Amino acid sequence: MAPRFALYTAPPADHPLHRFAAQWLGWDPETGETPPPQPAAGLPAARIAALTADPRQYGFHGTLKPPFYLAEGCDEAQLIMALERFAESRKPLHVPLKMAALGSFLALRPAAPMPALDQLAADCVRDFDRFRAPPSEQELARRRAAGLSERQEQYLRDWGYPYVLEEFRLHFTLTGRIADEAERAAVLAYLTEQTAALTRRDVELDDLCLFVQGEPGAPFRIAGRYAFGG
Structure with a gap:
């Protein structure tokens, strides 16, 4: 099976937020x-493992262009060359983060609106779309099962993902869905406390990360970092 690629932003390996998230997610x-x-x-290790199962597969990241298979006629070398050129023209961003509940899952979110970050994500979606193979009918059905607005449905058809452009909300996911409100509140309080010192200063996002999933079900790995400004 062909690998799947994604364009993400992620703190460097020596950043304390990266180290915390790797320990928390188990990957x-x-x-x-x-x-x-x-x-x-207040939860056992097995329950924490269950709550983090979904984000564990992807690793700690903020999505800029969601996972995709390469389009026919494209290869990884071409994608990397385009990433290098794209990153050269970008400037680092300093992003204030805070813990938040997004529906029933928990994530770190920008603490204030960041038009420059939204623009970066929109440019990634558009500029690299030539590398994206169309999604399968199974993938489209899975996305539609969540219930999409008219605009989200249009974005799914146009870009292979419903939450792009005006629908984009950067988030660094730390749990899957937590249906029980009391449990969700307890985990949110814990993560807020644990990340408070790590997010006291803005997080510098100074590169674009290429994540690769070698085969279905395998966890994503960072295959390369492409520094903004070259």
Whole structure:
């Protein structure tokens, strides 16, 4: 099966937020290490492992262009060359982050509106769309099952993903969906406390990350970082 690619933003491996998230999720996309889950928020390690199962597969990141298979006639070398050129023209961004609940899952979100960040994501969606193969009918059905607005449905058809452009909201996911409100509140309080010191200063996003999933079900790994400004 062909690999799947994604364009993400992620703190560097030596950033304390990266180290915390790798331990929390049980997966480090930079090193491939799998730290064992630990009890937290009054919950046993097995429950933490269950709550982090979905984001664990992708690694700690903020999505700029969602996962895609390469279009016919495109290869990884061409994608990398385009990434290098794209990154050369960009400037680092300093992003204030805070913990938040997004529906029933928890994530770090920008603490204030950031038009420059929204523009970066929109440019990634548009500029790299020539590399994206059309989604399968199965993928389209999975997206539609969540219930899409008219605009989201149009974006799904145009860009292969419903939450782009005006629908884009950067987030660094730390849990899957937590249906129980009391449990969700307890985990949110725990993560807010744990990340407070790590997000006291703005997080500098100074490169574009190429994440690769080698085969279906495998976790994504960071295959390259492309520095803004060259």
